[in-house]
Amino acid sequence: MQRIWVIVGFLFAVGLLSAAVWSYGYRQAVSQLSEKAEADLELAADRLSTQMQVYQELAVLMANHPTLRGIETPQHRQDAEKVLLDVADKTAAVNMMYLDLNGQILASAQPVAQRSMAGHPAFERALQGAMGSARGVQPLSGARIYTYAAPTFGPEGQVEGALMVVADVQDVEQTWRGSTEAIFFVDTDGVVFISNRSDLLFWHRAGGQPGLMPPDDQAVEFASSWVGGYELWTLNWGRYLPRHALHHTLDLPVIGMTAEVLVDVAPARRLAGLQAATVAAICLAFGALLFLATERRRTLAEANTVLESRVAKRTRDLTVANSALRREVAERQEAEAALKQAQADLVQAGKLSALGQMSAGISHELNQPLMAIRQFADNGTAFMTRGQGEKAGENLGRISEMASRMARIIKNLRAFARNESEPAGRVDLVHILNTAVELTEARMREEGASLDWDPPANPVYVWGGEVRLVQVFVNLINNALDAMEDRSRRQVTIALSGQTRLRVSVRDTGPGIADPDRVFEPFYTTKSVGSSDGMGLGLSISYGLVQSFGGDIRGSNTADGAEFTVELDPFEKEDAA
Structure with a gap:
């Protein structure tokens, strides 16, 4: 019973609040309509006064x-x-x-x-x-x-x-007839003489009373009231006039008339009704939610006890599972760190293996300048003894060139042998290919292999790491030289092409690839058992390095040998950002 009285009281309060909102909203809307009505009435009066003034001035000018x-x-x-x-x-x-x-x-x-x-x-x-x-x-x-x-x-x-x-x-x-609002002008006798509603012409106002009467003095429906200081008319004078209208007047002593306007207040009533309905709906929805919340509170209180016991049991289970998961995560992190270290060691081992293959040629490349330096030094001493300073200077210049050549070779070797820890960035692909060629040039000359490589004049920038890319191309050139050991014609061809993605192809004149699908698998090799030339990890390492830069590497057979193609993304400012 108490619950019913609470509901009835709540509905009564909602009704009072909705009525207050409707009244306030209606007054505000009528106030806005009043401002618009005054503006429309002044505009119509100005039009009429201006047009009538034309004839007045015409009479004065022509007199x-x-x-x-x-x-x-x-x-x-x-x-x-x-x-x-x-x-x-x-x-x-x-x-x-x-x-x-x-x-x-x-x-x-x-x-x-x-x-x-x-x-x-x-x-x-x-x-x-x-x-x-x-x-x-x-x-x-x-x-x-x-x-x-x-x-x-x-x-x-x-x-x-x-x-x-x-x-x-x-x-x-004609200039303002048919406008939205009903406007009419009443003369000093109280007769409607001008109007944009022809139905109102010659209606009159009896005895200064509000409202109008038709010419035949037949009784018509009319009522006047005041809302918030504004006069409202209730009438039924035809389909072109509003049922409920806001009435405004404006005296025009220049032409001896009074301008009046009737503005339909139906939009204001609808707006006020919408506001009141919205408030009522919100209140009812809130009340319904409050009622449902109150009803459910008791049910939830009962279910809460059961839920707390289940949560406590589940919490214990999750604590045990969480401990096990932490141990597993720690083990996986340790395994991942060990894997990364093993990969880094494997890459470094690949570098050292390549250096081992190139050691004989590099020793020759360093020994030959040293012997030349010794010879030029002896010659320079002899020329200095004879007083031939110009020839001695030429020998010293040769010594400087040989020293620069040795410094460049040693610099490339040190860069190739070190562990690169810098992140990937912009690198010059032409410089990388020239470095790889320089590192393998001694071996190619020793084995009688020719090189077909025409480097571009301008730098070509790609996304990658300088040392790791040098290692990739050194591995490819060394593999090409290994494949051509038993061939009479030994030629390595390097080509650079592409726009959207840059492609570098390394081609040889060897026997080709026996199984292209397995060539990048770890420990896959076609060399003889017991050979000291490698364990089949060079291409696998190269594959992983190129993939880490977002590139791709693939091998295929040609008409006279094998070809390995490396695809890399060009470096752009947007990529760096």
């Missing part, structure tokens, strides 16, 4: 036209009527008339039924020397017209007559 003076003869009258007709056609005026002091029409742009305008309010005002204006309805056509009368003055400043301009109100309405 003293030379053609209108001294209209005594029929010829003068025809000339005046021609001028008035031309001006009326250009300004869309209904008619233009020139009157004498007695109100007789002396000249007019269009024919008129009556020849005298005596007693016309606008004319009577013009006789007093001021601008006169009046509105009315033409008897025959029923058109609504607005009339301006400007006095004409003689040489001594006396009034001699008046120029009357008649404007059709319907033509003025």
Whole structure:
């Protein structure tokens, strides 16, 4: 029972809150509509005043036209009527008339039924020397017209007559008729004389009361109320007028009218209703969630006890499993570290193996410059003894060249033999290939092998490590020399090509590859058993080094030997970033 009263009280509170939100939202929306209504009303009033002012200024400007003076003869009258007709056609005026002091029409742009305008309010005002204006309805056509009368003055400043301009109100309405809001202008008699809703024309306001009455004084539905300082009308005056409207007025003393506007408040009511419904929905959803949470709290409290016991048991199991997992991770880390060290040792062993194969040629490359240096030194001493300093200088220059050559060979050997620990980066592939050629040049010369290698003039940068790439190409050149031991024609060809990926091919004239699919497997070799030339790890090491740089290496047979192709990615700034 208590739970039911709580629910009823909550629903009542939600209803009160929704009503308050609706009222506040409706007032705010009506306030915004009021600002828009005032702007629309001022804009429509400015349009009407500006358009009517055109005819007012036309009457003033044409009042003293030379053609209108001294209209005594029929010829003068025809000339005046021609001028008035031309001006009326250009300004869309209904008619233009020139009157004498007695109100007789002396000249007019269009024919008129009556020849005298005596007693016309606008004319009577013009006789007093001021601008006169009046509105009315033409008897025959029923058109609504607005009339301006400007006095004409003689040489001594006396009034001699008046120029009357008649404007059709319907033509003025065409520029703003059909706008969204209902706008109408009420004259001093309380009659709707101008409107963008033709249904309201000639409706009138009785006794200064709010609202309007139709011309036949038939009773219509109407009610007026105030919301937040704004006047609201409730009416049923046709399908082109809102059912509930915000009413605003604006006095226009210049033309003797009051501008009024009716703005539909249905959007404000819908917005306020949407806001109230949103608040109610949020409150109801929150209440429902709160109710469900309260109901579930008891159930969860009961389940919590069972869950805690299960969690404690599971925690003990996870603690045991976690300890075992940590031991396994530590063992795997130790094994990974040992594997990395073994791989590094294997790479270094490959380097030393290549150095062992090249040792005889390198010794010859170093011994030959040493012997030449000794000979040039003896020659230089002899030339110095004889006083031939120029020839002695030539020998010293030869000694310097030989020393530079030996330094370059030793530098390449030291770089090749060291363990490279720097990360991969930008390296010059042309320099790497030239270094590999220089390291194996002695062996190729000793074994009578020729080299076909035309290095590019400019550097070619790739992604990799300098020492490790040198080792790859040294291994490939040494393997090519090993394969051509029993061949009469021994030639190593190195070619560099490619754009998206750079390709370096090392080709020999040996017997080819017996099993291309297994050539990169560890310990796979085609050399004789017991040979000291290697254990079949060179290509496997090269394969791992190239793969570590994101490249690829493959072997294939050609028409006269074997070919190994190394593909590497070109170095770009985006890759470095």
